Amino acid sequence: MPVKKFLNYLIEADFKNNIPTSGGAKKASAIGNNSKTIKSIDVDTVCPRKEYVEFDCKDDKEKKLFLQRLDAEKPGAAQEFLDNLEKAKKQGNWKECSYCYVKGARDKGEHFFLAKKRHEDTQYASSNILNMRQNVVDKLNAVGGIRLFSHSDYKPRKKAMIAQILNDAAKRGLDVKAITKVPQFVETFVNDQYPALKLVNVSIDTTGDGMSYEDALRLKNEHPDKVKIRAVITNLKDLLDPFMKNVDVFTFYHGSAKKLKAMGYTNFTGKDRDALGDKTFASSEKLPPQDQALAPEIDQAIDKLHLNKKTCCIGSHCSKCNLKCGGGNCGLPDITESKIVKFSDFLEFETDIESYVCETWKQQLEGEEE
Numbered sequence: 261m262p263v264k265k266f267l268n269y270l271i272e273a274d275f276k277n278n279i280p281t282s283g284g285a286k287k288a289s290a291i292g293n294n295s296k297t298i299k300s301i302d303v304d305t306v307c308p309r310k311e312y313v314e315f316d317c318k319d320d321k322e323k324k325l326f327l328q329r330l331d332a333e334k335p336g337a338a339q340e341f342l343d344n345l346e347k348a349k350k351q352g353n354w355k356e357c358s359y360c361y362v363k364g365a366r367d368k369g370e371h372f373f374l375a376k377k378r379h380e381d382t383q384y385a386s387s388n389i390l391n392m393r394q395n396v397v398d399k400l401n402a403v404g405g406i407r408l409f410s411h412s413d414y415k416p417r418k419k420a421m422i423a424q425i426l427n428d429a430a431k432r433g434l435d436v437k438a439i440t441k442v443p444q445f446v447e448t449f450v451n452d453q454y455p456a457l458k459l460v461n462v463s464i465d466t467t468g469d470g471m472s473y474e475d476a477l478r479l480k481n482e483h484p485d486k487v488k489i490r491a492v493i494t495n496l497k498d499l500l501d502p503f504m505k506n507v508d509v510f511t512f513y514h515g516s517a518k519k520l521k522a523m524g525y526t527n528f529t530g531k532d533r534d535a536l537g538d539k540t541f542a543s544s545e546k547l548p549p550q551d552q553a554l555a556p557e558i559d560q561a562i563d564k565l566h567l568n569k570k571t572c573c574i575g576s577h578c579s580k581c582n583l584k585c586g587g588g589n590c591g592l593p594d595i596t597e598s599k600i601v602k603f604s605d606f607l608e609f610e611t612d613i614e615s616y617v618c619e620t621w622k623q624q625l626e627g628e629e630e
């Protein structure tokens with residue numbers, strides 16, 4: 261089947277799987293297809309920060325209604341939400357992340373094909389995991405597990421659903437890897453009670469959008485086998501931040517929206533990531549004129565931080581990656597040694613889809629800029 265046709269089929273299938281609720285709204289399935297990681301799980305698609313910003317814009321009546329809804333969902337959830345919002349405001353990290361891909365896609369309109377719809381809740385049934393086909397479980401485990409949190413992040417009021425997902429995954433033998441900016445997620449779920457949760461990446465950055473350095477380091481020190489630090493690199497100068505020596509996984513920002521460029525972010529292409537891998541990457545080509553003098557220092561940092569081994573997305577698909585979110589074969593403890601991926605036709609096909617998606621997105625963004 262041609263790639264475009266198959267992609268259209270996937271989008272259509274996802275649409276058909278939406279389940280009407282009593283309010284007439286539709287709930288999407290918690291488990292969705294993901295072109296890079298194969299599948300991912302989200303218990304909603306509105307991240308906590310988006311929720312904080314939206315709450316702040318509401319009038320008093322709307323705020324009251326929202327808080328009532330939270331309490332109806334889980335008693336005490338409203339107070340918990342207010343406490344977390346206050347804490348986030350104090351820490352200065354309650355606004356949407358400046359580099360958010362979900363927002364970037366959604367801002368292009370709900371019909372933009374990568375714009376995951378906004379869902380306050382998604383639909384999960386234990387059978388989604390318990391009845392998962394063995395070959396799918398094997399493929400996911402071979403890339404370090406199914407990814408938890410792709411379009412949103414942890415909200416304490418969703419604890420029961422996450423616990424159910426992790427318990428079902430343990431029964432099914434499905435590994436789970438999570439990416440989060442919420443310390444409470446690690447504090448709640450990284451323990452012997454949830455053995456399916458094999459790896460958590462706590463996400464930091466130099467822009468002030470991510471988890472605080474202190475929390476990230478504390479959590480990594482408390483759980484060195486399971487918690488790894490992931491950094492979003494928005495421009496090469498980030499690599500000179502002394503904290504980077506603690507980082508296990510580097511994600512190079514990619515996107516070309518005009519406003520992000522204006523903020524001084526660099527668009528790192530797949531070619532750039534792969535060049536980091538074979539050490540032919542020239543920092544000077546990615547630095548603006550005023551920062552050219554930093555190029556030798558940055559080249560040294562690339563070497564010293566082992567970016568050829570610690571960069572996410574080299575090869576553009578998790579199946580081609582040895583790093584495996586910090587749990588793979590990169591000089592760190594290897595949890596996937598016996599699970600070397602065979603490049604089945606399916607995975608090659610997935611990679612084709614990713615190329616198609618990336619190319620189309622790039623064309624749309626470039627079109628927008630012209």
Ligand code: SF4
Pocket residue numbers: 297403404509571572573574576577578579581582583584585586
């Ligand atoms: S580090 Fe590797 S396995 Fe983890 S998300 Fe990136 S490409 Fe996938």
